[in-house]
Amino acid sequence: MDLPAWSDTMLKLTVVNVHLFQVPDLSWQWVMPRWLIDMTQDVDKDGWQYVLRFASDARYSRHSRRRWLRLQWQPQHGAVGVQD
Numbered sequence: 001m002d003l004p005a006w007s008d009t010m011l012k013l014t015v016v017n018v019h020l021f022q023v024p025d026l027s028w029q030w031v032m033p034r035w036l037i038d039m040t041q042d043v044d045k046d047g048w049q050y051v052l053r054f055a056s057d058a059r060y061s062r063h064s065r066r067r068w069l070r071l072q073w074q075p076q077h078g079a080v081g082v083q084d
Contacts, residue, residue, distance in 0.1 A: 018068050031071040038067035 006017045018035040037047035044050075047066045 018070075021070075023072050027076060028072050028074050031073050035068045035070045038069045041067070 006014050008014050023030060039047055041049055043066075048064050049066070050062065050064045052062055
């Protein structure tokens with residue numbers, strides 16, 4: 001079974017992608033003008049991470065993911081957060 005093209009941190013399908021994602025509410029602002037691919041993990045040159053997992057019928061299944069990051073902050077509270 002393939003995972004959805006866009007999923008949240010719990011691997012659930014989401015209709016939100018990097019082009020539609022918004023800050024949590026109007027008190028937050030984006031610090032960076034665009035999303036960046038997270039290259040800090042064990043990834044290939046394009047930012048993809050791969051893993052082999054066993055499926056329930058004992059066959060291997062290969063999964064890949066690429067994390068996107070964008071820094072946001074809340075000026076009135078001085079809070080900074082990374083959205084992934």
